Amino acid sequence: MADLRTNLAGITSPNPFWLASAPPTNSGYQVQRAFEAGWGGAVWKTLGDPILNVSSRYAAVHFNGQRVAGFNNIELITDRPLEVNLKEIYETKKRFPNHAVVASLMVEPNQGAWHEIVKKTEAAGVDGLELNFGCPHGMAERGMGSASGQVPELVMKQTNWAKEAAETPVIVKLTPNITDITATAEAAVQGGADAVSMINTINSLAGVDIDTWLPIPHVGGKGAHGGYCGPAVKPIALNMVSECARNSRINVPISGMGGVSNWQNAIEFMLMGASNVQICTAAMHHGFRIVEDLIDGLSTYLDDRGILSVQDIIGKSVPTFSDWGNLDLNYKVVARINNDVCINCNKCHIACEDTSHQCIDMLNDPSGNAILQVREEDCVGCNLCSIVCPVDGAIDMIQLNHEHPPMTWNERQTLIGSLKDKKVSK
Amino acid sequence: MREHQHYLIEREKIDYFIDRGYRIHGITENLSGAFIEFRLKDNKTDEESTEILHIQTPDGRKYFSALLLKQIQTVS
Amino acid sequence: MSSLESSIQKELQKNFTEVIPSLTNQEAFQESQRCLYCYDAPCITACPTGIDIPTFIKKIASGNMKGSAKTIMTANPVGASCSRVCPTEELCEGACVLNHTTKPILIGNLQRYATDWAIKNDQVLFKQGQPNGKKVAIVGGGPAGLSAARELALLGYDVTIYEAESEAGGLDTYGIVSFRLPKSVSLWEVEQVQNLGVTIKTGVKVGEDIPFDEIYSMHDRVILAIGMASVPNLNIPGEQSSGVYDAIELVKKTKAAPFPTELKDKKVVVVGAGNTAIDGATCSVRLGAENVKILYRRSEQEMTAYDFEYEFAKQDGVEFRWLTQPIEILTNKEGKVEGIKCIRMQLLKAAQGERRRTVPVPDSEFIIECDAVIKAIGQKRHLHFIEELGLAHKEGVILINNETMETSNPKVYACGDVIFGKGQGEAMVVSAAQQGKTAAYHMHESLKESYTA
Numbered sequence A: 001m002a003d004l005r006t007n008l009a010g011i012t013s014p015n016p017f018w019l020a021s022a023p024p025t026n027s028g029y030q031v032q033r034a035f036e037a038g039w040g041g042a043v044w045k046t047l048g049d050p051i052l053n054v055s056s057r058y059a060a061v062h063f064n065g066q067r068v069a070g071f072n073n074i075e076l077i078t079d080r081p082l083e084v085n086l087k088e089i090y091e092t093k094k095r096f097p098n099h100a101v102v103a104s105l106m107v108e109p110n111q112g113a114w115h116e117i118v119k120k121t122e123a124a125g126v127d128g129l130e131l132n133f134g135c136p137h138g139m140a141e142r143g144m145g146s147a148s149g150q151v152p153e154l155v156m157k158q159t160n161w162a163k164e165a166a167e168t169p170v171i172v173k174l175t176p177n178i179t180d181i182t183a184t185a186e187a188a189v190q191g192g193a194d195a196v197s198m199i200n201t202i203n204s205l206a207g208v209d210i211d212t213w214l215p216i217p218h219v220g221g222k223g224a225h226g227g228y229c230g231p232a233v234k235p236i237a238l239n240m241v242s243e244c245a246r247n248s249r250i251n252v253p254i255s256g257m258g259g260v261s262n263w264q265n266a267i268e269f270m271l272m273g274a275s276n277v278q279i280c281t282a283a284m285h286h287g288f289r290i291v292e293d294l295i296d297g298l299s300t301y302l303d304d305r306g307i308l309s310v311q312d313i314i315g316k317s318v319p320t321f322s323d324w325g326n327l328d329l330n331y332k333v334v335a336r337i338n339n340d341v342c343i344n345c346n347k348c349h350i351a352c353e354d355t356s357h358q359c360i361d362m363l364n365d366p367s368g369n370a371i372l373q374v375r376e377e378d379c380v381g382c383n384l385c386s387i388v389c390p391v392d393g394a395i396d397m398i399q400l401n402h403e404h405p406p407m408t409w410n411e412r413q414t415l416i417g418s419l420k421d422k423k424v425s426k
Numbered sequence B: 001m002r003e004h005q006h007y008l009i010e011r012e013k014i015d016y017f018i019d020r021g022y023r024i025h026g027i028t029e030n031l032s033g034a035f036i037e038f039r040l041k042d043n044k045t046d047e048e049s050t051e052i053l054h055i056q057t058p059d060g061r062k063y064f065s066a067l068l069l070k071q072i073q074t075v076s
Numbered sequence C: 001m002s003s004l005e006s007s008i009q010k011e012l013q014k015n016f017t018e019v020i021p022s023l024t025n026q027e028a029f030q031e032s033q034r035c036l037y038c039y040d041a042p043c044i045t046a047c048p049t050g051i052d053i054p055t056f057i058k059k060i061a062s063g064n065m066k067g068s069a070k071t072i073m074t075a076n077p078v079g080a081s082c083s084r085v086c087p088t089e090e091l092c093e094g095a096c097v098l099n100h101t102t103k104p105i106l107i108g109n110l111q112r113y114a115t116d117w118a119i120k121n122d123q124v125l126f127k128q129g130q131p132n133g134k135k136v137a138i139v140g141g142g143p144a145g146l147s148a149a150r151e152l153a154l155l156g157y158d159v160t161i162y163e164a165e166s167e168a169g170g171l172d173t174y175g176i177v178s179f180r181l182p183k184s185v186s187l188w189e190v191e192q193v194q195n196l197g198v199t200i201k202t203g204v205k206v207g208e209d210i211p212f213d214e215i216y217s218m219h220d221r222v223i224l225a226i227g228m229a230s231v232p233n234l235n236i237p238g239e240q241s242s243g244v245y246d247a248i249e250l251v252k253k254t255k256a257a258p259f260p261t262e263l264k265d266k267k268v269v270v271v272g273a274g275n276t277a278i279d280g281a282t283c284s285v286r287l288g289a290e291n292v293k294i295l296y297r298r299s300e301q302e303m304t305a306y307d308f309e310y311e312f313a314k315q316d317g318v319e320f321r322w323l324t325q326p327i328e329i330l331t332n333k334e335g336k337v338e339g340i341k342c343i344r345m346q347l348l349k350a351a352q353g354e355r356r357r358t359v360p361v362p363d364s365e366f367i368i369e370c371d372a373v374i375k376a377i378g379q380k381r382h383l384h385f386i387e388e389l390g391l392a393h394k395e396g397v398i399l400i401n402n403e404t405m406e407t408s409n410p411k412v413y414a415c416g417d418v419i420f421g422k423g424q425g426e427a428m429v430v431s432a433a434q435q436g437k438t439a440a441y442h443m444h445e446s447l448k449e450s451y452t453a
């Protein structure tokens, strides 16, 4: 079996699957149950001044019969005293010395406050610290969480304060509620972060009850924005991880999270540069037992490919992820419909006709059967038809031979630019 | 007219000038698409004739870009 | 073979290919997404071998096909066969919580999808255990024997299976019709067991080709997994005539080409109403019989065949004659069957907790014209063999300690159909498999001390 051990900035764990800081890691009882089930690490529910929570805290977005496509919460950080958490951290670490136990921290933007919590937490024997600059609701209104996580200077300064006192690696957890996450990631690195983790939850309102006109969830008739996570946020998270991974100024390891629900998702994050993954919603949906298939699926995947260690896949796809301007304008794919597989729902036709390039014709073959045919010369290769097609294998996107040599937008603009220079010189 | 048809016509026009020895001299791109300035020097008279083509289709604009690349590569 | 014959054979081959198509990738994926992944799921409890069903289905959903097949085969060494022949509506699917809201998950079909994947992709799912120096003989290579062998091989035992037939797999290989269970599936399971270092000696009937005492003295323990024997006689006149068949023998002939052609265009009567009778009848239909009737002396309610089997037979056009008792097989001058004389029966009120008894209706004899009679009234016991071994038994049903599968001889264990009946177990592939596992574990418990000490 492939070696699944991972190392995030010096924090080692038996496998890359960590529970994210959230309700699943609220207590020693839970984290120990998780380790028994096979989880490699856990980031403890964020420690700080114990808060008060409201009742009616979560809501989910179900999509066409599948439950929990997205998950929304208005919960804050831990509501338990620091000493209680630290005692349980200590006991957990004693029982599971080889598992990663990381404490998530959040205090007001104040040097003394950071020094105090860092020291106290490290004394309990944690393997590392994660600074929560991400929580988008409640804490932000108090100047913490994403409120400080959206301001690069504050990220840098607070990371620095934590680093002044810290002896274990410091991970900075970033908020996605920002236009360009590399700005805050860079600030964290400048502040001395040993790693960054992302994403925390995305500002959200799960829904509005159209009968009562109340927000979902509501607390006694009032609601407030929450944080969104789960499968629906995966593409957003994956992009943020990839953008950081390919940015040379963010030269620290990344812990990836946001919608990881199975081993395939985990591999995607790792290929795009994450050294490990953290998971919250999937565990909340199904329980800690999901880790069995995460591990089994990942190790089978590696074994099938003769890859000896999971570390060997980290970042392997990063070089393939670039800027739009570096994409080949002359690469061409077109849709091809396999009429023997097609069930004639005509969804591709109407999608292309109404919303793309009007190049799928509804015809009849010589024996009068309805068939669909792509006029390849008009097809721009947008993929829409193959996306709406409900049948495996009915529409293939085929790569055509290059009609012109490869040329990116950047190359093209340079080319045309060079012409202008000449013109000016004449 | 289908866009591809439109492109074929544009390509023919571009080829027309290229076949007659015109060179792409300048390209201006704006909200209306691209304008290619073709020039041809008469070897005897040394007179230069200029032709402007308005290219509207995306495929047309990819096409002249490829020709331009070829033109620059054969010069150097 | 003449071209006519070969075209007939081709036609028959088609009739005997698996009836239920396998799920497409898309069907399997969608169905797997429908599974709720219950915690402490009732389907697991309902499976006699305790397959972790939500886990194997979740693995189909996550694209971990190998893990899925392994989850199934870990719990059930004949899980590929079971996916086809288990009465799932009475077992896992019957327990699915979605019965209360929508429709149960197609557990059997998903199980088949996952194991088919392993078969097609030539997957190695298990590795032999570290040899522990102990030798075990298993008599009978059916589901029970194979399961016991698989578990023992994983634990490091040196296992030899003695199998009377020329191929192992028991009734999965020979007795269950190909259009429900192709032989290749059963043989794949046999191969999986062989790959763990288990020796399978086929064509060796213990008690005839080799004395039981010999294998008994050569091994530390013996497991008897010999199943049941042939179909018993009807004990009516005319039984020895040509045109009278044993249902299991008939099915066996259809498990591989060339197919018998003697039932083509014939009128066939099947006697009995268990799964054997149904398989005999549907087999006859597929062999080209013009008409097939099942005669049963009780009524529809008392029939022991599974519902899905009964439905299947009806769809195949098999006719049922309830409360009909055969009393004589009639033959022509050449001694060939030409009819069967029957008498009508009536049901009596059942005494508390008993099966309803039937009695003949006086003067109600009648004749059904037919060219063939298929006996399918259950299976006999290996009575003679069992008596020779000196094991405690009740009318050929070996008596065991229900918890450990130990027989009256503490070095001999028994599992599968050989212990079925007289209140012990159920004659199903899946229960045979589970009993094989249980026998293996308890045998291991009893031997463990002797070599770990």
Ligand SMILES: Cc1cc2nc3c(=O)[nH]c(=O)nc-3n(C[C@H](O)[C@H](O)[C@H](O)COP(=O)(O)OP(=O)(O)OC[C@H]3O[C@@H](n4cnc5c(N)ncnc54)[C@H](O)[C@@H]3O)c2cc1C
Binding pocket: C085, C086, C087, C139, C140, C141, C142, C143, C144, C145, C162, C163, C164, C165, C168, C169, C170, C171, C172, C175, C176, C177, C204, C205, C206, C207, C225, C226, C227, C228, C248, C251, C275, C276, C277, C279, C280, C382, C385, C415, C416, C417, C418, C426, C427, C428, C429, C430, C432
């Ligand atoms: C026609 C028919 C249809 C059935 N349909 C179903 C169904 O749909 N679903 C279901 O769950 N069950 C079904 N069953 C029942 C199921 O097949 C049995 O319960 C199961 O096969 C029992 O397994 P076993 O290993 O105990 O015995 P068997 O499968 O009978 O295997 C016993 C093996 O021992 C061998 N053997 C016997 N004596 C000796 C000897 N002295 N030396 C060496 N080898 C010996 C035999 O050759 C045989 O291979 C059906 C049975 C029949 C007859």
Ligand SMILES: Cc1cc2nc3c(=O)[nH]c(=O)nc-3n(C[C@H](O)[C@H](O)[C@H](O)COP(=O)(O)O)c2cc1C
Binding pocket: A020, A021, A022, A023, A045, A046, A071, A072, A073, A075, A076, A077, A078, A104, A132, A134, A135, A173, A199, A200, A201, A229, A230, A231, A233, A257, A258, A259, A260, A278, A279, A280, A281, A282
């Ligand atoms: C109910 C809930 C509470 C959370 N609490 C915290 C928290 O205290 N600290 C923190 O850093 N992140 C918190 N998160 C965010 C998660 O750690 C994680 O970043 C996010 O859920 C994305 O991962 P997922 O899609 O796997 O759920 C919380 C998430 C949820 C759903």
Ligand code: SF4
Binding pocket: none
């Ligand atoms: S999961 Fe249900 S029972 Fe448990 S705390 Fe939440 S609302 Fe209460």
